[in-house]
Amino acid sequence: MSLKKISKDQPEKFEFNDRNIELAKKMINNYPEGKQQSAVMSLLYIAQRQNNNWIPLAAMKYIAKFLSMPYIKVYEVATFYSMYNLTPVGKFFYQVCTTTPCMLRGAYKLVDVCKKKISNKENEISTDGNSSWMEVECLGACINAPMIQINDEYYEDLDEKKLENIIEQTMKGKTPKPGSYRGRVNSEPENNRTTLVGIKNA
Amino acid sequence: MLKLKVNDKDIEIEEGLTVLQACEQAGVEIPRFCYHEKLSIAGNCRMCLVEMEKSPKPIASCAMPAAEGMNIKTNTPLVEKARKGVMEFLLANHPLDCPVCDQGGECDLQDQSMYYGIDKSRFKENKRFVPEKYMGPLIKTQMTRCIHCTRCVRFATEVAGIPELGAIGRGEDMQITTYLEKAMESELSGNVIDLCPVGALTSKPYVFEARPWELKKTETIDVMDAVGSNIRVDTYGWEVKRVLPRINEEINEEWISDKTRYACDGLKSQRLDHPLKKINNEFKKISWKEAYEIIAEKIKITSSDKIAGFVGDLTNMETMFVTKEFFEKIIKSKNLEARDDNTYINTEERTNYLFNSQINGIEETDFILLIGANPRLEATILNARIRKNYVANKTEIYSFGDIGDQTYPYKKLLAETKIIREIYENKSEISKKILDSKKPLVIIGKSALNSKSGKFIFENMKKFLIDNKKITDEWNPLNILPVNASSVGSYDLNLVNNEENLILKKLQENDFEIVFLIGQDNLKFKKKDEFIVYIGSHGDNGAEIADVILPGATYTEQDGFFTNLEGKLQKAYRASFPPGEAKEDYKVLNELSELLKRKKLFQNKDELIDNLLNYLDLNQKKIKSKNFSSVDYIDEKIIINPIDYYYSNVIARASKTMSECRSIKTNLKKTGTEG
Numbered sequence: 009m010s011l012k013k014i015s016k017d018q019p020e021k022f023e024f025n026d027r028n029i030e031l032a033k034k035m036i037n038n039y040p041e042g043k044q045q046s047a048v049m050s051l052l053y054i055a056q057r058q059n060n061n062w063i064p065l066a067a068m069k070y071i072a073k074f075l076s077m078p079y080i081k082v083y084e085v086a087t088f089y090s091m092y093n094l095t096p097v098g099k100f101f102y103q104v105c106t107t108t109p110c111m112l113r114g115a116y117k118l119v120d121v122c123k124k125k126i127s128n129k130e131n132e133i134s135t136d137g138n139s140s141w142m143e144v145e146c147l148g149a150c151i152n153a154p155m156i157q158i159n160d161e162y163y164e165d166l167d168e169k170k171l172e173n174i175i176e177q178t179m180k181g182k183t184p185k186p187g188s189y190r191g192r193v194n195s196e197p198e199n200n201r202t203t204l205v206g207i208k209n210a
Numbered sequence: 211m212l213k214l215k216v217n218d219k220d221i222e223i224e225e226g227l228t229v230l231q232a233c234e235q236a237g238v239e240i241p242r243f244c245y246h247e248k249l250s251i252a253g254n255c256r257m258c259l260v261e262m263e264k265s266p267k268p269i270a271s272c273a274m275p276a277a278e279g280m281n282i283k284t285n286t287p288l289v290e291k292a293r294k295g296v297m298e299f300l301l302a303n304h305p306l307d308c309p310v311c312d313q314g315g316e317c318d319l320q321d322q323s324m325y326y327g328i329d330k331s332r333f334k335e336n337k338r339f340v341p342e343k344y345m346g347p348l349i350k351t352q353m354t355r356c357i358h359c360t361r362c363v364r365f366a367t368e369v370a371g372i373p374e375l376g377a378i379g380r381g382e383d384m385q386i387t388t389y390l391e392k393a394m395e396s397e398l399s400g401n402v403i404d405l406c407p408v409g410a411l412t413s414k415p416y417v418f419e420a421r422p423w424e425l426k427k428t429e430t431i432d433v434m435d436a437v438g439s440n441i442r443v444d445t446y447g448w449e450v451k452r453v454l455p456r457i458n459e460e461i462n463e464e465w466i467s468d469k470t471r472y473a474c475d476g477l478k479s480q481r482l483d484h485p486l487k488k489i490n491n492e493f494k495k496i497s498w499k500e501a502y503e504i505i506a507e508k509i510k511i512t513s514s515d516k517i518a519g520f521v522g523d524l525t526n527m528e529t530m531f532v533t534k535e536f537f538e539k540i541i542k543s544k545n546l547e548a549r550d551d552n553t554y555i556n557t558e559e560r561t562n563y564l565f566n567s568q569i570n571g572i573e574e575t576d577f578i579l580l581i582g583a584n585p586r587l588e589a590t591i592l593n594a595r596i597r598k599n600y601v602a603n604k605t606e607i608y609s610f611g612d613i614g615d616q617t618y619p620y621k622k623l624l625a626e627t628k629i630i631r632e633i634y635e636n637k638s639e640i641s642k643k644i645l646d647s648k649k650p651l652v653i654i655g656k657s658a659l660n661s662k663s664g665k666f667i668f669e670n671m672k673k674f675l676i677d678n679k680k681i682t683d684e685w686n687p688l689n690i691l692p693v694n695a696s697s698v699g700s701y702d703l704n705l706v707n708n709e710e711n712l713i714l715k716k717l718q719e720n721d722f723e724i725v726f727l728i729g730q731d732n733l734k735f736k737k738k739d740e741f742i743v744y745i746g747s748h749g750d751n752g753a754e755i756a757d758v759i760l761p762g763a764t765y766t767e768q769d770g771f772f773t774n775l776e777g778k779l780q781k782a783y784r785a786s787f788p789p790g791e792a793k794e795d796y797k798v799l800n801e802l803s804e805l806l807k808r809k810k811l812f813q814n815k816d817e818l819i820d821n822l823l824n825y826l827d828l829n830q831k832k833i834k835s836k837n838f839s840s841v842d843y844i845d846e847k848i849i850i851n852p853i854d855y856y857y858s859n860v861i862a863r864a865s866k867t868m869s870e871c872r873s874i875k876t877n878l879k880k881t882g883t884e885g
Contacts, residue, residue: 012379065390078374078376078389079389080374081373083378084378087378
């Protein structure tokens with residue numbers, strides 16, 4: 009992973025909306041008096057949610073003022089963690105897991121599909137402005153490999169065709185159904201359980 | 211006390227030390243990059259690995275607290291292998307550009323790779339490239355060389371108090387930068403260059419100037435402010451190439467201010483190198499003999515009370531003493547003054563004009579009151595101590611009026627004299643705080659002493675502290691913050707004509723016929739038809755109005771004593787020599803007196819120094835009256851005078867680097883101290 013690029017087009021101003029100010033205050037209250045700066049990660053995430061899934065520099069300044077801490081400290085945190093987006097992402101943000109289990113199960117084929125269908129480069133918004141994709145490290149669903157995350161949902165047990173199908177749906181603006189695409193329940197075996205069958209809630 | 215073993219040698223150390231410090235006490239040197247005594251512990255370079263008994267892995271000695279019964283080994287094959295491994299990783303991405311790197315020859319990485327480096331690289335991949343960062347006109351960056359020790363980040367946040375530097379990204383891609391790449395807004399920023407163990411941060415004005423082994427090093431004293439920081443001046447031939455700090459725990463610890471470090475290029479420009487005479491508004495070169503004769507003629511036809519002398523802010527004590535003797539014995543005039551304004555100074559006792567609590571004492575105080583002082587700009591190094599105390603103890607700090615960002619928070623009082631009255635009449639909460647405090651610190655600055663109420667503020671604060679038994683043998687909370695290197699020395703030599711500086715008033719009324727300006731460029735007066743003799747090093751305000759110019763030397767070109775604001779007598783040593791026909795300052799008046807009285811004031815410099823030290827000795831032993839004279843109260847505002855930090859003296863004004871810093875600072879933002 010290389011150093012995250014900061015978007016060149018930055019909004020002038022950023023402010024939390026009323027609902028998020030409430031939420032931010034609630035987060036800050038989780039920490040003892042004088043340690044409010046600990047809430048910086050939550051606040052960055054709130055800002056990311058509010059601002060179409062990415063954090064502009066104005067938001068970092070705003071949060072620094074909000075928590076009365078130096079700008080550079082917020083900037084450090086935002087550039088350290090990979091799940092903060094510092095450039096605009098598509099409305100449908102594809103995160104393709106390429107860590108070993110997914111890779112063995114054909115994650116790079118999914119990457120090729122993304123390159124073909126969405127945009128040639130990682131972190132580049134598609135021509136219709138609707139979606140973007142990036143490679144990420146393990147998302148913790150190895151048993152359903154290969155998988156991708158679109159916004160907040162997991163799409164599992166994929167192959168090229170299934171992914172193409174998903175991308176076509178998102179291009180029309182529809183949110184596809186999350187979960188396994190081979191009809192599995194969570195991470196259960198494909199054709200029902202073969203072990204511990206006698207136990208009801210195993 | 212803890213008992214532990216280092217390399218099978220039993221040692222006893224104090225509690226609270228780290229393993230690295232314990233090893234140092236045992237006389238074992240541990241290589242390190244990120245660890246620095248004056249900064250917090252980071253433990254991220256891993257170079258200081260040592261073997262500890264019962265630990266399966268080597269430990270980072272800088273971050274491991276020493277404990278009873280530890281058995282540390284630093285010379286085993288395991289340690290060497292571990293350090294070699296660390297070094298290999300550090301060198302993996304470090305460019306091989308030592309021949310073109312300014313750090314070459316004094317680089318920690320270079321030195322330590324002599325011991326732990328492997329001769330062949332196993333790193334076949336491409337080396338990391340990091341774009342250069344802009345950090346202002348003083349610091350040149352070459353971030354590809356950075357080994358992520360984070361010393362600079364810790365220095366900026368902890369000591370300098372400007373959390374502007376940070377490490378963005380992570381792992382191999384970590385980069386040190388300022389927020390949005392702007393110049394560091396600190397007067398201590400130059401110190402990150404010394405702290406950087408590699409060539410990532412180097413000095414911009416010194417870039418590609420010289421190699422460390424080519425330079426002649428002279429340990430001397432700084433004169434940019436009254437603190438008297440200990441410095442090392444590096445010269446190449448005549449030129450002063452750079453100025454570095456020298457460790458003196460009592461004064462500057464390991465830091466120096468940017469003005470101290472970078473004003474040295476002002477020693478090369480605007481210099482006066484030949485005696486000059488003004489003929490029809492144009493300066494013509496003349497010989498020393500001619501110059502002396504012109505001045506001697508003038509003195510002979512002028513009555514002695516029409517001759518006045520003003521001593522400047524960078525003048526050493528020898529020169530001041532010669533001037534004093536010259537005026538008292540040759541001219542027989544008392545019109546001699548070292549101040550350039552109406553600063554109130556009571557020279558009856560030495561403690562009346564010193565920083566009595568001492569710079570070290572700042573760390574012990576539990577309450578600080580600033581009266582008309584802006585320590586960040588008037589004494590940067592001293593301000594770093596105040597911040598050090600604040601960081602350690604969260605000390606309460608009060609100031610009269612808004613004095614801008616001081617790198618620590620302070621509470622603002624109304625900047626009016628009536629607050630002073632309330633304090634000494636015991637009506638203010640501040641007086642209670644001072645009385646409750648064990649070791650309070652009252653710092654009276656130049657802005658307060660220079661106002662009409664200067665005498666009122668000083669005398670009443672002093673009386674208040676004496677009456678409440680706050681001034682004891684162990685602790686004297688009354689502190690004056692002089693701003694010039696020569697200030698305390700000139701008070702010691704009694705170069706203060708009276709409280710109100712009548713001589714300056716007379717000068718402004720054009721009452722004198724001959725005026726000697728000895729390195730004095732800061733006087734505010736309109737010249738009429740005085741005959742002005744300027745003795746000094748730079749063509750500045752003083753030389754501009756002079757009729758005869760006698761070229762002198764700067765602090766790096768002559769030996770000279772300076773007394774710092776605590777009253778410590780320190781000697782500055784000559785590192786270079788005066789340019790052209792210029793002479794050491796003390797010689798000029800000494801030779802002039804030979805022409806006037808056929809005898810030099812002092813036969814040689816030793817005689818001068820003996821006399822000077824004798825005078826200082828006698829002066830300090832003299833018992834003086836301690837009467838308090840009541841002072842009339844004037845209701846007025848204490849105005850904090852604006853300070854042109856980067857332009858405060860002739861050397862700084864001649865310096866290109868200082869001009870750059872100044873223009874950046876004035877464009878960036880207002881500090882609130884503009885008045």
